[in-house]
Amino acid sequence: MxxxxxxxxxxxxxxxxxxxxxxxxxxxxxxxxxxxxxxxxxxxxxxxxxxxxxxxxxxxxxxxxxxxxxxxxxxxxxxxxxxxxxxxxxxxxxxxxxxxxxxxxxxxxxxxxxxxxxxxxxxxxxxxxxxxxxxxxxxxxxxxxxxxxxxxxxxxxxxxxxxxxxxxxxxxxxAQLGVPAASAEYAINTARERLWDRATKGYVAENVAGETGPAGKRYNMRWVGSMVADVHRILMRGGIFMYPLDSENAAKGGRLRLLYEGNPMALLVQAAGGASTTGQQSVLDVVPSDIHQRVPVVLGSADEVKRVEAWYAKG
The missing domain is CATH 3.30.540.10 (Fructose-1,6-Bisphosphatase, subunit A, domain 1)
Structure with a gap:
């Protein structure tokens, strides 16, 4: 032991x-x-x-x-x-x-x-x-x-x-957590769908389409509403966590705090083989301007994060 x-x-x-x-x-x-x-x-x-x-x-x-x-x-x-x-x-x-x-x-x-x-x-x-x-x-x-x-x-x-x-x-x-690159679970608060940007709507719509959509597989949605609980699940078995920028939180820069929520969770996920993004860059690359700065946070299985990034790259 x-x-x-x-x-x-x-x-x-x-x-x-x-x-x-x-x-x-x-x-x-x-x-x-x-x-x-x-x-x-x-x-x-x-x-x-x-x-x-x-x-x-x-x-x-x-x-x-x-x-x-x-x-x-x-x-x-x-x-x-x-x-x-x-x-x-x-x-x-x-x-x-x-x-x-x-x-x-x-x-x-x-x-x-x-x-x-x-x-x-x-x-x-x-x-x-x-x-x-x-x-x-x-x-x-x-x-x-x-x-x-x-x-x-x-x-x-x-x-x-x-x-x-x-x-x-x-x-x-x-001894060594490993987030699988591919996953079939995503965590997001769908009650905010009306506020989402085009990239978030597009990614989630592909997941909802399941086998009939471009993702080509069935997805399950999980959402606890406690970041620790949602990210812990992802570190244990994979998936993607999303709290993106939306029309309501955009004025504040996002929902989650960079220094003590986004950054530590992004580092843990990266150490376990996963990835993170704000939609524009890795969460870990954001240079903070305030100790309580908020940012959009997407993190988890690398392949899923890449799909989200691809949606944002479409503009």
Missing amino acids: TTLSDWLAAQNVDQGLASVMTTMAAASVEIAGVLRQAAITGQTGLAGQTNVQGEDQKALDVISNHIVLNHIGQNPHISILISEELDEPVHLQNQGAYLVATDPLDGSSNLDVNVTVGTIFSILDARKGLLQPGSAQLGAGYAAYGPATSFVITFGPVAAAFTLDETGVFVLTT
């Missing part, structure tokens, strides 16, 4: 960088414990506040943010935290080399119905500033709080998955 500590010790990375993964794992274990009791303790409702994006915060959004901040504050190798729940970066009282950007509780709108939610994070070199493209990430990962608590991470070359055991230790369950 290989634990997260064993796996990290075997990686060719700086000890400080490995410690950041350990810190995020510890924060995830604590959040998992809080979530298990949330319905009993009455913590699934709104906190009565909004975040910088103008979204209503759930009580557990605030609690999860406090947990992450507390754990990060105890790691001398981390000097900056960027969080979805905080307007400004937090500069910690040390000279640590690393910056963590995080969505402490992705998918919190699903808490009332006990659907998988998660914690997403990205690790960057703090000495290179706040606004770095995803290609500069030193590591990334997420925790998925579902029937089991999963911890999926990468330092770039490979993506590995761990599962929390009954003693509170993460155990390696998949």
